[in-house]
Amino acid sequence: MKLRDFLIGAATGLAAAIIIKEASEKISPFVPANRVLDNVKDQFKKESPIDGSWIYMKTDDYHNGIMTIPVYRGGITRMNNGEMETFDFAADARSGVVVELVKS
Structure with missing residues (x-):
């Protein structure tokens, strides 16, 4: 050759x-899912330090009663007033906006 x-x-x-x-x-x-997680963590850090975080890298369907959108699901753990708080979230995969936040 x-x-x-x-x-x-x-x-x-x-x-x-x-x-x-x-x-x-x-x-x-x-x-990208890691960018969404970084944005959510930045918002939580404004109130108090976080202890842990996670996010699923694959999208999931989220139905809000009107429409279905692809979302990333994840969670944040932090200490607040000596108590451990855990939050689960769903963020729009196209824009990164949190569409659901639930304290567990």
Whole structure:
């Protein structure tokens, strides 16, 4: 195999990878789950320090009585006045906005 053929193949592969990456970002417009969790944690940290947090990386359907939207589900644990508080949340996967917050 000639060096020229190898370089053409490598360039073609790189171009295809870039095109596929750009197309997949347009097809799946979801906010990354870790960014959603970081935003929720930042809001909780304004009130008091948090002890733990988690989020499911796969989306789940959330039905609010009118429509169904894809959400990430997660939770936050913190100490408040000497008591452990646990909150479960559902955040819109497209915008990152919390649509449900429940104290467990």
